[in-house]
Amino acid sequence: MHGVSGGDGCLGAHRRAPFTGVVGVAGAGASVNRLADRLGSITRIADRLVRLNCSGRVAADTQEVRVAEDRGGTVSARDRVIRTARSLFIERGFAATSLQMIAGALGVTKAAVYHQFPSKAEILAAVLEPAIKQMRSIPRSVEQAGSRADDFDMVLDGLVDLVMEHGEIAAMIRRDAAVAEFVTADESFASLTAQLDRALIGEHPTPAARAALIIAGGGLMMTGADPASSLIDRATLRRVLSESVRRLLEPYRPV
Structure with missing residues (x-):
């Protein structure tokens, strides 16, 4: 910001050199009086311009701190x-x-x-929020359904939908150790993943069931990391993902 204290700021330089010493000179005659009037007008105009310039600088600084809106005006x-x-x-x-x-x-x-954002960690939290929010909605949907017999299908479908919607974020969590550490440090997230795991492979899974879940989960989460996935139409990609994961986990489906 441009300071204005002590008369040395935006307005100070102008005020140190006012148009004085002409108005009221004795015996100068009408021409001098007209000149004085003109100089007085110039003084007022100059003062207004300086004030406008100061206001503009303040506005510009404030706008920069706020981060300018997108040119289209539609993105905050x-x-x-x-x-x-x-x-x-x-x-x-x-x-x-x-x-x-x-x-x-x-x-x-x-x-x-x-x-x-006060920190980079808070930016990361905001980046992850839509995907985490959708993930948290999966068990809520299961609870609202009220039938445990359908838990497996609802959770599997919910996870496939999650990857279809937020594939790049899922892949980032999977392959970026710093992001994975950030996410798993949240105890509520650990509780959430445990709840989803139970719906897919039961309360007491065998080693084979755990291995199947690791393979299925890894394949799901890394789908968004492969540029080739963008060449496949979404309906086909979703169907193949769902069928592949189901084929891996169906033998370990809770009964």
Whole structure:
């Protein structure tokens, strides 16, 4: 921000050199009076221009700290940070992405990013939130159904839907150790995954059941990491994913 204290700020320089010493000079005549009037008008105009310039600087600084809205006006400053960070986390990894990189990709200062999020960890939490929220909705849907006989199918379908919607995020959790550590540090997330696992392979799974779940889960989560998946139409990809996971886990389905 441009200071204005002590008369040395945006307005101070103008005030140190006012148009004085002409108005009221004795015996100068009408022409001098007209000149004085003109100079007085110039003084007022100059003063207004300086004030407008100061206001503009303040507005510009404030706008930068807030992070400018998308040119289309449809994406919030916060969402722009999330989208940009998401792309960088997927491309470079969480640990290798700095706040300065995020700011540079946005074309703003690091302070502008800090205005939206106080830390990189909070940006990661916001990036992961939609996928985690959808994942948490799976057991709620199962509970609302009220029939444990259908738990296996509902959880399996829910996980396939999750990967279809958030494949890149699922892959990032799987392959980025820093992101995986961030997610698993949340006790509620560990409880959630245990609940989903029980629905798929039961309370006391055999070693073979655990191995099948590891293979099925790994295949699901890494689907979004393969660029070739974008060449497959979504209906076909979803069907094959569902059939493959079901084939692996069906022998260990809880009864």
